[in-house]
Amino acid sequence: MTPTDPLRTDTRQQLDRHRTEVERLRLRVCELHAELPRWNLVTWTSGNVSARVPGTDLMVIKPSGVSYDDLRPRDVVVCDLHGRLVEGDHNPSSDTDAHAHVYRARPDVGGVVHTHSPYATAWAARGEAIPCAVTAMADEFGGDIPVGPFALIGDDSIGRGIVTTLEGHRSPAVLMRGHGVFTVGASAKAAVKAAVMCEDVARTIHIARQGGPVERLPQADIDALHHRYQNAYGQ
Secondary structure, three states: OOOOOHHHHHHHHHHHHOHHHHHHHHHHHHHHHOHHHHOOOOOOOOOEEEEEEOOOOEEEEOEOOOOOOOOOHHHOEEEEOOOOEEEOOOOEOOOHHHHHHHHHHOOOOOEEEEEOOHHHHHHHHHOOOEOOOOHHHHHHHOOOEOEEOOOOEOEOHHHHHHHHHHOOOOOOEEEEOOOEEEEEEOOHHHHHHHHHHHHHHHHHHHHHHOOOOOOOOOHHHHHHHHHHHHHOOOO
16 A cells, blocks of 8 residues: 655645635636737747645646647646646646745745746846836836846746845846746736736837937835835725
């Protein structure tokens, strides 16, 4: 008889207890994936969205190599926060270990997104941070969008780079050198929004630099804009 794995048993129990929330998040993550091609953030099957299942050591994430047109809620897989498959008919995304590390290190994060959006990835290819030169950047990112180290896919090295780079930054986005964009948020929707905004400002600042040097906004103005947007903007 094969000994029972206590960790696996506990994970299955969490899945059973939180089944309603898991299924809700599978649907939500599936819907949010449609936003990535809509905003031209991905090509073919690249990119992924994940969400933490609150109150558990579980997350849901896009499966590897499944097209956006074919993706259904039942295809979204459930993994633990060490990247191990708990439930699903497909292999998890190749970036699962990176997402899992972020969730382990950042309890405040409820969603993670990865894209290869062209303008932001061009900045990542140069290894250059995007300077906070427009108010939309100050609002959403609270400063420059930083660059993280190059790391190979296959373990949690990318996740470690994300967490380390974002320490001391208000930005929910990081440009991983030679790779692409990772964003975090309190929810998967917030992380998707940050990915959309990251590509938008990457394009804007790139265009602006074609006409000459771009001047970063004064730090005091960045702070004031970020505070207003995060605490007083909207409903």
